[in-house]
Amino acid sequence: MIVDVSKKILIVGLGLLGGSYAKVLKRFGFHISAITLEQSSIDYALREGLIDEGSVSIDERLVKEADLVIFALYPHVFVEWIEKNQHLFKSGALITDVTGVKGSIVYKIQEMLREDVEFIAAHPMAGREVSGVENSTDKMFVGANYIVTPTEKNTPEAVSTCMELGRLLGFSNVTTLSPEEHDEMIGFLSQLTHCIAITLMTCNDKENMERFTGDSFRDLTRIARINDLMWSELFVANKPALVEQMDLFINKFNDLKRMLEQEDIEGMRQMMRHSTQRRALFDKK
Amino acid sequence: MIVDVSKKILIVGLGLLGGSYAKVLKRFGFHISAITLEQSSIDYALREGLIDEGSVSIDERLVKEADLVIFALYPHVFVEWIEKNQHLFKSGALITDVTGVKGSIVYKIQEMLREDVEFIAAHPMAGREVSGVENSTDKMFVGANYIVTPTEKNTPEAVSTCMELGRLLGFSNVTTLSPEEHDEMIGFLSQLTHCIAITLMTCNDKENMERFTGDSFRDLTRIARINDLMWSELFVANKPALVEQMDLFINKFNDLKRMLEQEDIEGMRQMMRHSTQRRALFDKK
Numbered sequence: 001m002i003v004d005v006s007k008k009i010l011i012v013g014l015g016l017l018g019g020s021y022a023k024v025l026k027r028f029g030f031h032i033s034a035i036t037l038e039q040s041s042i043d044y045a046l047r048e049g050l051i052d053e054g055s056v057s058i059d060e061r062l063v064k065e066a067d068l069v070i071f072a073l074y075p076h077v078f079v080e081w082i083e084k085n086q087h088l089f090k091s092g093a094l095i096t097d098v099t100g101v102k103g104s105i106v107y108k109i110q111e112m113l114r115e116d117v118e119f120i121a122a123h124p125m126a127g128r129e130v131s132g133v134e135n136s137t138d139k140m141f142v143g144a145n146y147i148v149t150p151t152e153k154n155t156p157e158a159v160s161t162c163m164e165l166g167r168l169l170g171f172s173n174v175t176t177l178s179p180e181e182h183d184e185m186i187g188f189l190s191q192l193t194h195c196i197a198i199t200l201m202t203c204n205d206k207e208n209m210e211r212f213t214g215d216s217f218r219d220l221t222r223i224a225r226i227n228d229l230m231w232s233e234l235f236v237a238n239k240p241a242l243v244e245q246m247d248l249f250i251n252k253f254n255d256l257k258r259m260l261e262q263e264d265i266e267g268m269r270q271m272m273r274h275s276t277q278r279r280a281l282f283d284k285k
Numbered sequence: 286m287i288v289d290v291s292k293k294i295l296i297v298g299l300g301l302l303g304g305s306y307a308k309v310l311k312r313f314g315f316h317i318s319a320i321t322l323e324q325s326s327i328d329y330a331l332r333e334g335l336i337d338e339g340s341v342s343i344d345e346r347l348v349k350e351a352d353l354v355i356f357a358l359y360p361h362v363f364v365e366w367i368e369k370n371q372h373l374f375k376s377g378a379l380i381t382d383v384t385g386v387k388g389s390i391v392y393k394i395q396e397m398l399r400e401d402v403e404f405i406a407a408h409p410m411a412g413r414e415v416s417g418v419e420n421s422t423d424k425m426f427v428g429a430n431y432i433v434t435p436t437e438k439n440t441p442e443a444v445s446t447c448m449e450l451g452r453l454l455g456f457s458n459v460t461t462l463s464p465e466e467h468d469e470m471i472g473f474l475s476q477l478t479h480c481i482a483i484t485l486m487t488c489n490d491k492e493n494m495e496r497f498t499g500d501s502f503r504d505l506t507r508i509a510r511i512n513d514l515m516w517s518e519l520f521v522a523n524k525p526a527l528v529e530q531m532d533l534f535i536n537k538f539n540d541l542k543r544m545l546e547q548e549d550i551e552g553m554r555q556m557m558r559h560s561t562q563r564r565a566l567f568d569k570k
Binding site for chain 2: 125144145147173175184185188189190192193194195196197198199200201202203204205206209210211212213214216217218219220221222223224225226227228229231232233235236239242243245246248249250251252253254256257260261263265268269270271272273274275276278279280281282284
């Protein structure tokens with residue numbers, strides 16, 4: 001379906017991600033429309049040629065005409081939007097998203113959705129430390145992962161269309177995981193790392209520490225500058241998987257503390273060698 | 286004393302740090318000698334003009350002639366060296382070091398040292414992910430901190446000479462802390478961050494995680510590639526301060542986990558805002 005550029009794409013939520021999707025897809029010649037909260041976002045996107053038309057209200061025509069609808073909203077806003085407005089979708093429309101958690105969203109939406117519309121979930125693992133459509137870029141997806149999370153409700157066609165979308169957008173790795181595998185992975189690689197960074201940043205408020213800070217501490221706390229509204233919602237939306245990852249971390253950290261207290265040098269060295277070996281796997285290829 | 290380039294400097298332990306000291310100080314015209322374990326290190330340093338002479342044994346003449354002796358050894362090797370060889374120091378010699386922990390080293394050495402020789406401790410907070418004299422560089426100290434940790438046993442002259450050494454080496458910030466303040470600071474900013482990185486790297490061995498890794502996880506685990514011999518010794522040498530910092534971290538991390546379990550969104554957002562504000566202090570100036 002995607003390769004047919006006569007199809008119309010609607011992006012709901014024109015922020016950094018939605019805007020970057022529009023920027024890339026417009027280049028292929030698709031007709032792109034957008035629905036978002038702020039008129040200034042629409043104005044910017046029209047001026048820069050990211051979209052063909054846009055609205056700050058739920059413009060029925062835009063929804064009805066769309067063959068593919070991409071949701072780039074906060075999880076609970078996404079769910080509410082579908083509840084209220086799904087009667088507007090064109091029959092046969094394909095729905096996808098960019099939500100960073102899956103298990104708590106995908107089944108809920110597939111359960112409530114009309115039979116003649118299909119939702120195939122995806123997580124583009126890309127971001128920047130800035131937000132808003134004005135920071136959109138068509139370079140954000142190079143080197144990044146695009147993960148499609150199909151369920152039993154999805155058709156093979158929808159899965160391949162969604163994967164094709166990821167490749168069109170320029171993602172370097174396009175792959176599939178189950179919603180549960182996705183949530184465990186994201187709980188560990190992304191959410192746990194953010195939990196650690198904000199904890200490190202707030203656990204010792206002694207003054208003047210910044211005078212002595214080196215690169216290690218800066219690296220570990222770069223992501224401690226965090227969008228509190230979005231991340232608190234994402235944490236709660238992935239609670240079981242994230243709590244499990246936090247427990248794995250706490251247990252290992254307590255092991256290390258116990259070895260230190262007992263001056264178990266050999267135990268610590270073994271952990272450090274394990275760490276060194278395993279880190280090599282994670283080097284940029 | 287330092288500004289007088291007719292004085293002779295001996296560096297004991299010619300690795301990355303010792304070699305980098307030599308490289309910078311040689312440029313000022315000092316006579317530099319070195320004692321280290323490997324002949325290949327001496328050969329390299331002579332060939333590259335980092336030192337004037339060197340030995341792999343405790344060459345009595347080199348020690349007896351030195352006005353300033355800089356120790357760049359592992360903590361326990363440093364202490365043993367002083368025990369065995371301090372009778373060789375020239376009367377009036379000044380001793381300094383590069384050891385990354387202070388409380389467990391400084392008092393011990395000052396206690397055992399001859400009355401006519403002074404030990405003023407310093408910690409150059411600089412390093413690279415590579416080691417050995419072959420990786421020496423005269424650029425490593427720009428932007429970095431050099432911390433002198435005087436005690437009641439030190440003379441004001443020794444403190445200012447040591448601070449002048451730090452400035453000659455090119456450190457951007459030269460300052461003093463008590464050994465205890467130093468150990469708390471280093472326990473938090475450096476050792477705790479390494480504990481976190483190696484824990485994160487080893488707490489979940491699930492396969493294929495590296496396929497989905499992004500910059501956040503890579504940033505938090507860069508220092509998980511670690512010299513196990515050196516860091517296990519440094520951890521134990523700073524045990525009380527490091528355990529205290531680990532406890533601060535664990536308590537805060539458990540607070541966050543409790544808020545997540547109770548879905549206390551407002552509590553989590555408050556912690557994230559605190560983290561965001563505090564991180565701004567630590568930006569590179």
